[in-house]
Structures are given as structure tokens and as C-alpha cells.
Amino acid sequence: EDKVVQSPLSLVVHEGDTVTLNCSYEVTNFRSLLWYKQEKKAPTFLFMLTSSGIEKKSGRLSSILDKKELFSILNITATQTGDSAIYLCAATNAGNNRKLIWGLGTSLAVNP
Amino acid sequence: GAGVSQSPSNKVTEKGKDVELRCDPISGHTALYWYRQSLGQGLEFLIYFQGNSAPDKSGLPSDRFSAERTGGSVSTLTIQRTQQEDSAVYLCASSLPGRGGLYYGYTFGSGTRLTVV
Numbered sequence: 123e124d125k126v127v128q129s130p131l132s133l134v135v136h137e138g139d140t141v142t143l144n145c146s147y148e149v150t151n152f153r154s155l156l157w158y159k160q161e162k163k164a165p166t167f168l169f170m171l172t173s174s175g176i177e178k179k180s181g182r183l184s185s186i187l188d189k190k191e192l193f194s195i196l197n198i199t200a201t202q203t204g205d206s207a208i209y210l211c212a213a214t215n216a217g218n219n220r221k222l223i224w225g226l227g228t229s230l231a232v233n234p
Numbered sequence: 235g236a237g238v239s240q241s242p243s244n245k246v247t248e249k250g251k252d253v254e255l256r257c258d259p260i261s262g263h264t265a266l267y268w269y270r271q272s273l274g275q276g277l278e279f280l281i282y283f284q285g286n287s288a289p290d291k292s293g294l295p296s297d298r299f300s301a302e303r304t305g306g307s308v309s310t311l312t313i314q315r316t317q318q319e320d321s322a323v324y325l326c327a328s329s330l331p332g333r334g335g336l337y338y339g340y341t342f343g344s345g346t347r348l349t350v351v
Contacts, residue, residue, distance in 0.1 A: 126276075163323050163345035165277075210277065221293070224276040
């Protein structure tokens, strides 16, 4: 059965810290991995990764995929209280990419 | 519209009653998805609409759940004879067709929090 596992489940840091969120996957015919940030109720798209070793960056956020070891990381540098959210990871497979396989998320709390 | 609009934002209903949840996707997004997120659970796929094609209903948890999409735009998710385990946040998402969702991401609505008492 396809699955996506995120770690840690929750994390509390202070403003200015750097955090690394992990996402491992076991997906038949893996195609891509997506990261979302969820505040309140609606997830917002962050990154989509399809190729190993190519870092995607957006401001203080960056992500990379390792298709050999079957994982991705999401890095957030110089964290701010506004980064507090649940970060969700999802994977797609080549056969049925409309049904994303979701992890449970990492709940990040950034304290001032 | 500028984003995906869902209504109501919160719904409290008595066990056994029927509820209807509405989703108005982004104009031009022919793909529409319903997901459910229960407390402590990941996002659970429910149903997928793509244009005029037959919807993929494989994620609907029981025959009490149904959804329709009229005119390729607004979608309604109906839950009949609600049960307490139906309590969750119901999220709607839309995307460009085909691989558009993968390349440009999915846009989620703000969800409907359903509480069955």
C-alpha cells in the first residue's frame, strides 16, 4: 500500500531557528512529491519536486528530493512566527496522479 | 472568482440529518476535488471531477455520500443521514486540467467544518 510518512509530527522552535521537516514515501510508480502549508483550514501549495537533487527555493523555504532514498526535506531558515502551521507532504504516482497520497503533516510552532 | 469558495464555513447538524456542502472553484479550473480531513488524520480523497468525464467516486466512504457538479463549475457534496464519524473538515480543491494540478498546484478552499452532534 502506498504511504507517505512525515516526521516529526510536531515541532516547537524559537524565532530565528532553522528547521528541517522530513517526508519519506513508498509509492508505486512514484511521479512527484508536493509540499503544502496549512494554516487554519486550507492548504496552500509550496513546492512540487520531480527530480532528485534539484533544490527548489522560495524565500526562506527550500526543498529537495532524494529518489534513491525515497525522501524529501523542507527547510525553513530564520523562522518567523508566521511560519507556524501544519506542513503537509503528498506524493503522486504515474498511474493515478489525481489522488494524492498524503502524510499526516508536521505541526510547527514558532515562538517569539 | 479569485479563489475557491466553500460554504458554509461551519455546519453543526444533528445525527441523522442530511447536509449539503458547496464548492465554487476557480474559473477555468476544470478539475475539482473533494477531500476530508479528520482530527489527527491526513487528507482523505473523496471524489474527483474532470470536465464532462465521469467522476472518480472511489474515495467516497459510503453510499451516504454523493457529489455532483453542475455545468462543470459549482459542486455540491451531500451527506445523508449524518453520523458522528462524519465530523471533519471538508476541503474542496480545484486545478487546471490534466497535469496542471501537478505543475501549478492545487488551490484549496477554506473548507467546511462539519460537526455532527
